[in-house]
Amino acid sequence: MTAPRRRVGAENSLTRTAILEATEQVLVEEGYAAASTRRVAARAGLKPSLVHYYFPTTDDLLIAVYRRSAEWANEELAKALADPDPLLALWHYTIDTTRTALTIEFMAMAAHREPLKAAIAEHSGQTQALQVEAVERALGERAKELPPVVLVSVISALGRSLVMEAAVGAGKGNNEAIIWFEEWLKRQRSLA
Numbered sequence: 001m002t003a004p005r006r007r008v009g010a011e012n013s014l015t016r017t018a019i020l021e022a023t024e025q026v027l028v029e030e031g032y033a034a035a036s037t038r039r040v041a042a043r044a045g046l047k048p049s050l051v052h053y054y055f056p057t058t059d060d061l062l063i064a065v066y067r068r069s070a071e072w073a074n075e076e077l078a079k080a081l082a083d084p085d086p087l088l089a090l091w092h093y094t095i096d097t098t099r100t101a102l103t104i105e106f107m108a109m110a111a112h113r114e115p116l117k118a119a120i121a122e123h124s125g126q127t128q129a130l131q132v133e134a135v136e137r138a139l140g141e142r143a144k145e146l147p148p149v150v151l152v153s154v155i156s157a158l159g160r161s162l163v164m165e166a167a168v169g170a171g172k173g174n175n176e177a178i179i180w181f182e183e184w185l186k187r188q189r190s191l192a
Contacts, residue, residue, distance in 0.1 A: 016054045018044045023065045027105040037061070059115045066116060067107055069099060070123045077127055081134040087185045090131060090152075094159030095178065100167050128152060141192055152189075 010016065022044035026035045037058065041048040055061035076093055083089035109116040128149075135148040162178060165171030 012127060013054070015044075015046065015050065019046065019054055020065055020068055024069070024102060027065070028101045032105045032109045035062070059113060062109060062113065062116050063119050064187065066119055066123075069102055069106070070119075073099070073123075074127070077130065081130060085186075085189060086134045086138045087151075087155075088182065088188055090135070091155055091159065091182060091185055094155055095163055097158070097163055097166070100163050104167065128156075133154075136190065142188065146188070147169055 017038060023035060023040045025044055026039050030039070033105040035058075037048045037055075040061070041051045044051075051061065055064060076096070077090075080086065080089035080093035106116065106120060110120050128163060131152045132148045135151050137141050139146060139148060139151070158177070162171060162174045165174060
């Protein structure tokens with residue numbers, strides 16, 4: 001017989017939101033190694049037991065923080081894909097540094113936490129499908145010679161690489177790469 005699962009606090013609770021915000025702050029400012037329930041509780045001005053009331057495990061907490069961040073990303077992606085120039089807007093979405101530190105922490109944690117890795121993979125698959133569909137529409141007939149899935153992969157890989165290099169103070173030539181790639185994307189639009 002399985003032990004009954006502990007009650008988890010309400011999804012729309014102000015306390016739950018404070019815990020999620022505190023966790024994000026700890027991740028961004030101190031890194032994932034510092035994201036203990038004690039540290040999060042202290043940051044939120046709560047007792048550690050209250051963190052566990054809302055999030056029985058650390059994985060539950062981290063996945064909730066990731067999903068919250070993914071919701072924000074989904075909103076921004078929807079704006080980009082609805083833009084009259086979705087190729088360029090998708091590129092700007094990809095190189096936006098608003099959440100770089102948090103993204104880097106999630107990726108580092110995912111290497112050691114299978115449930116988080118699965119949540120990231122699921123979200124990535126969903127967003128890539130949306131991106132491919134939008135790029136296919138933007139390319140029109142050109143999609144036959146420039147596969148949308150390939151272009152989405154290039155935008156994603158190049159954008160993330162440039163953003164991560166910039167985050168650590170590296171990336172000589174990145175500005176030139178950004179300018180060149182943006183001009184190339186504009187040419188693709190005019191050829192469609």
